[in-house]
Amino acid sequence: MAAGNKSGTITRRGFLQRSQAMMAVLGAGSLVGSTEALAAPTKTTGTDYYSKLGVKTLINAAGTYTFLTAAVMPPQVRDAVYEAAKHPVYLKDLQVKAGEYLAKKLRCEGAVVTCGASSALTLAAAACVTAANNCKPEDIPQNIGSKNEVIVQHGHRYGYDHALELCGLKFVEVVTMEDYRKAFNEKTVMTNFFNAAEHGEIGHKDWLAIAHEHNVPCCIDAAADMPPIENLWKYTEMGFDLVCFSGGKGIRGPQNAGLLLGKKHYTDLAHANNNPVDGVARGMKVAKEQIVGMVAAIDWLLEQSNESMTKEFTRRAEAIGNIVKDVPTMQVTYFTPPAANQVPHVIMTFDPAALGITAKEAQQKLRELDMPIELNPATGSTRSSGGVPPHPNALVATTWMLNPGEDEIIGKQIKAILTKKKA
Numbered sequence: 001m002a003a004g005n006k007s008g009t010i011t012r013r014g015f016l017q018r019s020q021a022m023m024a025v026l027g028a029g030s031l032v033g034s035t036e037a038l039a040a041p042t043k044t045t046g047t048d049y050y051s052k053l054g055v056k057t058l059i060n061a062a063g064t065y066t067f068l069t070a071a072v073m074p075p076q077v078r079d080a081v082y083e084a085a086k087h088p089v090y091l092k093d094l095q096v097k098a099g100e101y102l103a104k105k106l107r108c109e110g111a112v113v114t115c116g117a118s119s120a121l122t123l124a125a126a127a128c129v130t131a132a133n134n135c136k137p138e139d140i141p142q143n144i145g146s147k148n149e150v151i152v153q154h155g156h157r158y159g160y161d162h163a164l165e166l167c168g169l170k171f172v173e174v175v176t177m178e179d180y181r182k183a184f185n186e187k188t189v190m191t192n193f194f195n196a197a198e199h200g201e202i203g204h205k206d207w208l209a210i211a212h213e214h215n216v217p218c219c220i221d222a223a224a225d226m227p228p229i230e231n232l233w234k235y236t237e238m239g240f241d242l243v244c245f246s247g248g249k250g251i252r253g254p255q256n257a258g259l260l261l262g263k264k265h266y267t268d269l270a271h272a273n274n275n276p277v278d279g280v281a282r283g284m285k286v287a288k289e290q291i292v293g294m295v296a297a298i299d300w301l302l303e304q305s306n307e308s309m310t311k312e313f314t315r316r317a318e319a320i321g322n323i324v325k326d327v328p329t330m331q332v333t334y335f336t337p338p339a340a341n342q343v344p345h346v347i348m349t350f351d352p353a354a355l356g357i358t359a360k361e362a363q364q365k366l367r368e369l370d371m372p373i374e375l376n377p378a379t380g381s382t383r384s385s386g387g388v389p390p391h392p393n394a395l396v397a398t399t400w401m402l403n404p405g406e407d408e409i410i411g412k413q414i415k416a417i418l419t420k421k422k423a
């Protein structure tokens with residue numbers, strides 16, 4: 001089914017078409033109430049390339065996962081991207097002015113719009129390598145000089161280590177405070193802290209204090225850790241020299257944008273290593289549309305409040321919960337993770353033997369719909385995902401990336417799948 005998507009925008013007509021098709025499937029009542037909450041259509045009326053390419057749009061009840069293209073941009077961000085596409089500018093001028101604007105808004109000394117949080121880590125490393133070795137962008141990673149060590153906690157090693165390795169860095173792992181104190185030497189360039197790590201015994205304050213005793217800069221990866229909104233200045237105010245955020249997760253900017261925030265000495269060095277310079281970030285270009293989209297997303301976000309976002313995400317979670325709660329054996333609970341993805345999730349636990357279907361099977365059936373519904377990967381799983389503990393016998397829905405009306409569709413589809421009579 002071609003979804004109602006026009007160049008990434010959900011039009012009212014498209015939405016009604018798809019929700020009516022869905023209601024026909026479900027034999028359910030009117031959705032008029034929820035369509036009133038629809039955002040005004042944006043100015044663009046371009047070709048629907050998703051439908052032209054035969055790419056299905058989906059309902060994202062999983063969260064800001066990269067493989068699901070993470071967030072959808074709010075209308076005012078999409079409009080800013082559309083306006084930015086009309087005219088060429090001097091790229092450096094835009095990078096610098098966007099950085100200055102964001103630094104002021106986000107209460108830090110300096111800012112760089114990067115090509116995502118992963119690229120923010122690379123530019124942070126490039127800045128620290130440059131500061132320690134006094135090298136040039138073209139020296140990274142092969143000729144940086146003798147200083148090439150980054151200190152991390154063993155429990156903070158992760159897939160994004162690659163982003164630092166790109167700058168020629170080697171990892172020095174520590175577990176205890178004593179290890180940490182001993183790890184500093186003349187080769188130390190920086191430290192990295194994974195904010196949402198589930199392991200690691202050294203806290204933020206001790207981590208910073210000891211590094212700063214040695215005059216070593218500290219970077220923190222807080223990519224997915226907004227909300228709450230104040231986290232955007234919490235870590236720079238705590239004293240971290242460099243702070244990385246994804247632009248396309250909770251901030252709801254373009255997926256290939258991110259933020260590097262911090263002390264001006266280091267963010268200036270990050271700018272110096274950024275494209276169009278032929279260095280490590282040459283292949284991490286952020287186009288003018290995405291730079292502007294990132295700035296517009298911060299403007300949009302700062303007009304929101306933690307309370308209003310929580311209220312709306314909770315309303316959606318409860319809308320789903322209320323539709324499925326009468327399914328036999330169903331127990332509906334709600335959960336908000338403590339660090340990353342700190343938003344309400346609805347956990348729908350049931351007895352697979354009584355209903356004749358497992359959580360994983362139900363998840364797969366939702367994926368096979370004309371309008372696929374993607375649930376949180378903790379669904380039917382023995383592994384946690386995005387801060388949600390494993391739920392082998394539950395469906396887990398995350399509500400912050402839903403478009404208006406999709407909460408109701410999710411609830412009805414889940415109920416239909418779980419109560420379908422076996423042939």
Ligand SMILES: *Cc1c(COP(=O)(O)O)cnc(C)c1O
Binds near residue numbers: 115119
């Ligand atoms: C998502 C994520 C990243 C990568 O973010 P991008 O913006 O996709 O580059 C890095 N670190 C953590 C902890 C993340 O959750």
